[in-house]
Amino acid sequence: MEARFEIAGELYSARAFLFDKDGTLLSFDHWYALMAERARLLEKRFSLSRRQREELLSFMGVDPATGAPRPPGIVHLPRDEAEAAVAGLLRPWGITDALPGVREAFAELDREFPFERHLRPLPGASELLSALKAAGALVAVVTSDAASAARRHLVALGWEGLVDALIGVDICPARKPSPAPLLSACRALGVEPGRAVMVGDSPADLLAARAAGCHLAIGVLTGAAGRAELAPHADILLPDLRGVRVPR
């Protein structure tokens, strides 16, 4: 069944919606608390000095004194690149072959970090997911985070029943802007890409949508990229997800 939706007074229809996660459905806020916990765990695991932990924290994008965001950091990097970047920082400190330990520390927090307390849905995200479900649309989340971590996020938000498929870098190693993760999502949903809409906050999301042959590439300005960066790649550009209305 095609679900009908409306954007700026125009009517559209699609069988499936594919959403990026961070910056599209979820704010980046929880990342800073998570990075601080990752740094604490790595300090313990690799017996870092206090100065090294602070340097690590700054590198990860968190002000060691205040816990506030300190760009650029590694918050916007795909999971595997973030892990490799941290392992690379530790190497000159005499910690060689840190990557397996970094991966383990990150995975430990995927399981144990109190996401419920830190995750913040972006405006309109919960409402749109519920409305799409009610309208009979299929929904997938296509993220450059690990799907195992993303699944915990969905559960913490009570969204697991609203999402029919979840693709992360541990399921499909090719990352957006490659169309591969979107095509994986479409396969999992049993939907032709041409009947799917992709919604994302980065040029990579929209380029992947084009390459996959999605019906529409919708950009949202709730993430890292600005209007000028997204506009060339978006069929439609919205301030946030409240711009998509699903008639009952």
Ligand SMILES: [Mg+2]
């Ligand atoms: Mg994003």
